[in-house]
Amino acid sequence: MEPQLQQNQQQPNEDSSGCGKGSFLCRQSSSRWTPTTHQIRILKDLYYNNGVRSPSADQIQRISAGLRQYGKIEGKNVFYWFQNHKARERQKKRFTTTNHVPMQRPANGGWKADSIHNNKYPNINPGYSPSSPSTGVLTVGQIGNYGYESITMEKSFRFQLYIYSFLTLNYCDQDCSISACGSSTGANESLSHNFGWVGIDPAYSSSYTFFDQKKFIDGILEEEH
Amino acid sequence: MEPQLQQNQQQPNEDSSGCGKGSFLCRQSSSRWTPTTHQIRILKDLYYNNGVRSPSADQIQRISAGLRQYGKIEGKNVFYWFQNHKARERQKKRFTTTNHVPMQRPANGGWKADSIHNNKYPNINPGYSPSSPSTGVLTVGQIGNYGYESITMEKSFRFQLYIYSFLTLNYCDQDCSISACGSSTGANESLSHNFGWVGIDPAYSSSYTFFDQKKFIDGILEEEH
DNA sequence: ACGATATGAATGAATG
C-alpha cells in the first residue's frame, strides 16, 4: 500500500535556506520534523520488531543520536513518535473494538497501519522470551547521574520530556558510541502489526434498518456514564 | 503491498443511485471514503445542531454504525470528518476574523512560562557536561543558530525546554561509532535484512551506511546499566 | 486536459 510514496523523501539535513516550496517569502522553513524513510524504517523496526513502546530517556537519546545520520532529528521527535504511534495504534483499536466481541484480526482495512513510508517488516520473532520490555513504566532511573535533581520517579512523561531534553545537551560529548554488548533485547509482541479501523463487520450494521434519526442522535448524545 | 490503486470510480455519493445499502455490487474501491449525502447530512446535523465537535471513541463507533446503513463507512472516517470539519471551520474563521495585528501572540509578549517552569522544575539548567553534570553552567548565550530555524519559542513552557537544547550543542560531528561487543544475541535480526535499502531512499543507500543497524538496535535495547 | 478547490487522511506537536 503505497500509492503515495513520493514526498516525504525529504533530504536529510536541511539545506537550510529552505523556504519551502512556492512560498514567496522565506517563510521559516518547516518547523517540524519530517522523518526520512530510513528513520521511519528504524523507528518502526524498534516498535514492531523489538517491542519498544515507551523508550526511556536514555534510549531516546541513543535512538535520536543514531538516527541523526539519516537526517536532522532531536530527542523530542523520537519521543513524540513513539508516543503518537502507540496512541494511534490504540485509538484505532478503540474506534473499532470497544467492549464487543474481540473480532479476530481486523485484516488491516483502513489505517495504513504502516504503509506510506514503506515498511513491511518481516515479523521475525526471535525465539526467546524477553523479560518484559519497556512498555508501561518509564525508566527514568539514572537521572541522578546528571545531577539534575532527581525528582526521580516522577513517572510523568512530561518529566521525562525534561530529562531527555537535557540529555540532549550532552550526548555529543559522549562520543555517541553505542555499545552493543547487552543482550536484554526484549522483543515481544511483534504481532501488533497491522490492524486497521476496520472491524466493520457488516453483521453489526444491519440492526439499524429502521433508522430513526432522532433516536439515533439521542443515542449518540446520550451521556456516557 | 502495491496499493489497490484501482481507480474504479466509485459510486459517487449522490445518494441512492443504486449504490445505497441495497446494492451489493457497489464496490467502490476508491482509496478514500466518499460520504453519501445522507451521511453528510447527519454528520452536519450532529455538528451544527447538536454541538458534536470531537466525538468520543464511543460516540464515533455509534455514529459510524448508524451511518453505515447509508453506505460504507468506518470509525476513522467519522473521526476524521469531525476533526477536519472543526479544523477547517476554525481555519476559515482565522482568516476572516484575524485582526490586523500581524502576530497574535500572548500579548504580554511571551509566555508567562518563564516563571512557571522555573518554579516547577528548578533544577533545569542548561548544563554542559557529558558525564559530570551539575556544575558546568555553560553560558548559553550566543551560541545557538546552527542554521536551524528559530522556531518561535512562545509556544508553551514545556516546549521552551527544548529551546535550551537548541541553544546548546546540538551539532556534533557525530561519528557515532558503534562498538559492538557481544556478538551473540541472535535475537532480532529483523532489520538486518537488506530488504529496505532498495527502492526507498536510493540516494542514501550505501555510502552512508557506516552504521550497523542491528548493532544500533541492540545498543538501544541494551539494558540500562 | 488542466488548474483550483474541497475534503479525506495522516501525522508531528502539544495539551489535559
Place this chain on the structure above:
DNA sequence: CATTCATTCATATCGT
C-alpha cells in the same frame, strides 16, 4: 495516556 490542534499530503470533483 487520551485528546486535540495545526499542517500537510493526496485525491475527488468541478469549472472552464
